[in-house]
Amino acid sequence: MDLSRAQWRKSRRSGGGGGNCVEIAGNLPGFVAFRDSKDPAGPILTVSTAAYRAFTAHLAGR
Numbered sequence: 001m002d003l004s005r006a007q008w009r010k011s012r013r014s015g016g017g018g019g020n021c022v023e024i025a026g027n028l029p030g031f032v033a034f035r036d037s038k039d040p041a042g043p044i045l046t047v048s049t050a051a052y053r054a055f056t057a058h059l060a061g062r
Contacts, residue, residue: 032048
């Protein structure tokens with residue numbers, strides 16, 4: 001999986017105080033990637049675009 005073209009952005013739900021911050025890269029073909037903004041070289045979670053859309057649709061329906 002090539003993440004070299006990932007365009008990371010901070011989640012709108014992350015606080016500005018440097019605490020629990022999540023970054024998301026949604027510009028990758030076929031999947032969405034997540035990482036901890038405090039550890040950009042650390043682990044990255046990836047899910048398919050379809051799974052991400054289903055997850056966010058489920059949250060919106062709550």
